Amino acid sequence: MSGPLTVLVANTKGGCGKTTIATNLAGAFAAAGLTTALADGDRQGSALGWLKRRPEGAAPITGLDWGKEDGRAPRKVARLVVDAPAAMRIKRAEALIKLADVIVLPVLPSPYDEAATARFLKRIEDLKPIRKSRTAVAVVGNRLRPRTRASTRLDAFLDDIGHTVVTRLRDSTLYAETAAKGMSLFDLSTRRAAATRQDWSPLLHAVEAVV
Amino acid sequence: MGAKPMEPAPAAAEGQAAASESPTVAPTAEIELKLAATAEMLAQVRRSAVVASAGTPVRKHLDTVYYDTADRRLARRRAALRVRRSGKRYIQTLKTEGELVGALAARGEWESPIRGPDPDLSVITDPDARAVLGVILPGDLAPVFATRFARETRLIDVGGGGAPAAQIELALDDGRIETLSRKDPICELELELKSGSPAAVFDLARRLVAEIPLSIAVRSKAVRGYDLADGRDPSAVRAGDLDIGSQAPTASAIDRILRHCVDHWTANHEVVLQGVDPEGVHQMRVGLRRLRSAVSLFKSVLPGEPAGWLRSEARWLAGALGPAREWDVFLSDLLAPVETAHPGRAELSVLRLLAEEEKTRGYAAAQAAARDRRATDFLLRFGAWLADGGARSGTEDARTQSLDRPIAELAANLLDRRHQRVLKMGRGFAGMAVERRHALRIELKKLRYAVDFFAGLFPGKAARSYRRALARLQDHLGHLNDVAVAERMLTALIEQHASGTRDAAGLGLASGLVLGWHTRAVADSEPVTCQDWAGFAAVRPFWTRGRVE
Numbered sequence A: 001m002s003g004p005l006t007v008l009v010a011n012t013k014g015g016c017g018k019t020t021i022a023t024n025l026a027g028a029f030a031a032a033g034l035t036t037a038l039a040d041g042d043r044q045g046s047a048l049g050w051l052k053r054r055p056e057g058a059a060p061i062t063g064l065d066w067g068k069e070d071g072r073a074p075r076k077v078a079r080l081v082v083d084a085p086a087a088m089r090i091k092r093a094e095a096l097i098k099l100a101d102v103i104v105l106p107v108l109p110s111p112y113d114e115a116a117t118a119r120f121l122k123r124i125e126d127l128k129p130i131r132k133s134r135t136a137v138a139v140v141g142n143r144l145r146p147r148t149r150a151s152t153r154l155d156a157f158l159d160d161i162g163h164t165v166v167t168r169l170r171d172s173t174l175y176a177e178t179a180a181k182g183m184s185l186f187d188l189s190t191r192r193a194a195a196t197r198q199d200w201s202p203l204l205h206a207v208e209a210v211v
Numbered sequence B: 001m002g003a004k005p006m007e008p009a010p011a012a013a014e015g016q017a018a019a020s021e022s023p024t025v026a027p028t029a030e031i032e033l034k035l036a037a038t039a040e041m042l043a044q045v046r047r048s049a050v051v052a053s054a055g056t057p058v059r060k061h062l063d064t065v066y067y068d069t070a071d072r073r074l075a076r077r078r079a080a081l082r083v084r085r086s087g088k089r090y091i092q093t094l095k096t097e098g099e100l101v102g103a104l105a106a107r108g109e110w111e112s113p114i115r116g117p118d119p120d121l122s123v124i125t126d127p128d129a130r131a132v133l134g135v136i137l138p139g140d141l142a143p144v145f146a147t148r149f150a151r152e153t154r155l156i157d158v159g160g161g162g163a164p165a166a167q168i169e170l171a172l173d174d175g176r177i178e179t180l181s182r183k184d185p186i187c188e189l190e191l192e193l194k195s196g197s198p199a200a201v202f203d204l205a206r207r208l209v210a211e212i213p214l215s216i217a218v219r220s221k222a223v224r225g226y227d228l229a230d231g232r233d234p235s236a237v238r239a240g241d242l243d244i245g246s247q248a249p250t251a252s253a254i255d256r257i258l259r260h261c262v263d264h265w266t267a268n269h270e271v272v273l274q275g276v277d278p279e280g281v282h283q284m285r286v287g288l289r290r291l292r293s294a295v296s297l298f299k300s301v302l303p304g305e306p307a308g309w310l311r312s313e314a315r316w317l318a319g320a321l322g323p324a325r326e327w328d329v330f331l332s333d334l335l336a337p338v339e340t341a342h343p344g345r346a347e348l349s350v351l352r353l354l355a356e357e358e359k360t361r362g363y364a365a366a367q368a369a370a371r372d373r374r375a376t377d378f379l380l381r382f383g384a385w386l387a388d389g390g391a392r393s394g395t396e397d398a399r400t401q402s403l404d405r406p407i408a409e410l411a412a413n414l415l416d417r418r419h420q421r422v423l424k425m426g427r428g429f430a431g432m433a434v435e436r437r438h439a440l441r442i443e444l445k446k447l448r449y450a451v452d453f454f455a456g457l458f459p460g461k462a463a464r465s466y467r468r469a470l471a472r473l474q475d476h477l478g479h480l481n482d483v484a485v486a487e488r489m490l491t492a493l494i495e496q497h498a499s500g501t502r503d504a505a506g507l508g509l510a511s512g513l514v515l516g517w518h519t520r521a522v523a524d525s526e527p528v529t530c531q532d533w534a535g536f537a538a539v540r541p542f543w544t545r546g547r548v549e
């Protein structure tokens, strides 16, 4: 392959955890010693804001402002994470998807999110890279407690539309706490962080499996 | 990225790929080759004059464990992570080859001492290396296999007395590859050029092969380890695409093409020895036929010296594979459909039994030839010739000029010539006698190989439609040939069993049934075959003369 392994975090629904997942993925890559870039495709710039807060000495991540226009990753970048805006035109979605090796799709366990997710999946399913399985789609259940009713419902919903969750991220105040400091779970050495990080293993494995 | 861990070393000679890219072999190019032996042969190697005179060897025991993720990420990325024990010390090595993740195309090797037997990735900080590893979580890595062998190395000085001097390291490896539940012996020698001319490595190997029946070894220890761990047999390999680049000088293009054919042959060597997948014999034979075809294609620019032995040795080895392939085809393509249509006919069972016996004999002969030192020497001789300059070596002035021209010019001429020849031979196709059809089929095959060699020079739709039309026609004529070959084989089989205790009459009946069945099928498909001919004759050649910019 040419260019970095690229992960696009996208869903048309706002607040489902795109920025949270994008920043934590970037944090995981950087912590593994990979040359990492994080592209913020949202004009609100919350991912870039997170990078600004990032403390000195934390594993380095290069920020890219793709708020107005998609750019390219600098040379030598091994992993590129793209935080997509909630609303984008189909042309832009197409361009970003073409760039991506994996699309991570966060879903909250709520009827509104499910409906939005179903629509989004339907829209992108016919795009060539996805139709031809060149780009993998990884659905991530966010803010879930395992074996709750909401969690079972989400599984049933995904099953209906022919998907399964790659992983479930638990609801944890750690996300807000770390985000406020420009950090990810992968920058912490506490036992609590290590336990919460477990949720990320299946997703990281799935991302690394594409090449 | 291929699913195979660390592609098999090209032919027996690693490092040759780089060598054949450039017209002259860089003296620093790593030349390493490997030969398969038995314990007895290793003892003979030790006793042989060149080796014995090199003095006492350095002996080491090498204990190495290879690690990977459950989904074999490192192998997929053409990397290997191993921890080698040396006395009380542990050395960790990450090796990568070829294209890496994240646009970091590089061959690399990162080695560092670590504290214990388990890998310690914290010592690997180079971003290029990290890019290959990706995110490795605790518990992701597990041992896949171990290699445990005794290695004996000697430095051998060759040359002097006219021949150019060179120093070669000879390593004799004796031990095994282990997984939790399986074992596979390691018994091989490796020759590595330390200094001097690359051809010297091949020459030394040929001297050893002249005394000791060493055979070709293709898979590296790492590839064998993964295959063993994952319960995979070596799999048959097709020719693969070849892109020589239209600006390549003719000489290096010829080297590339010949080398591609030889790789096709050797990549299937171990599949043939395994004797399970019939595709192995088939592909190895195709590789050798392509080689012969390439040699005759380039006869105007190749000197008689390599052309002669390349052709005769390839013919010998391909010939030795013939019966195995022919009985395979007979059993699966000719006999099987007739059996299905006539269930329970005893005569057909007799025929099957005898055909299976012949096939077994054919496989034994094919394997013996593949293992034969004549095959080994053929490969080494080719390696030596390439290392010595390949198509450019021993050039007279008249040839030099054409060898420097871009290949695209010659390619268009050669394709034109073969195409015209086929068109001429195909005149009056519909009512053509069987013998002329066969001659045409052979000519078509030559055209097909030439088209394959040069296809990379002419990208685009025209080439694709041309190849499609050609392939379709070949399919039909190929079946016609299979039936003719079967007639020859069955005639011989009947003769062989004419006075035997087995049911000779039944054999005759069964053979007649099979031949009749397919002769009729060939006759039935005649209109389609004629259509395919017309389709091919009408297709536009995809090359244009002097297309070079």
Ligand SMILES: Nc1ncnc2c1ncn2[C@@H]1O[C@H](COP(=O)(O)OP(=O)(O)O)[C@@H](O)[C@H]1O
Pocket (backbone or CB within 6 Å): A013, A014, A015, A016, A017, A018, A019, A020, A021, A142, A143, A144, A169, A170, A171, A172, A173, A175, A176, A179
């Ligand atoms: N797994 C989680 N547990 C707790 N809070 C979360 C989790 N995921 C996201 N959040 C919170 O939800 C809010 C919206 O998340 P965000 O990542 O900004 O969504 P988006 O980028 O899709 O709009 C943020 O306040 C964030 O901290």
Ligand SMILES: [Mg+2]
Pocket (backbone or CB within 6 Å): A018, A019, A020, A042, A046
């Ligand atoms: Mg956001």
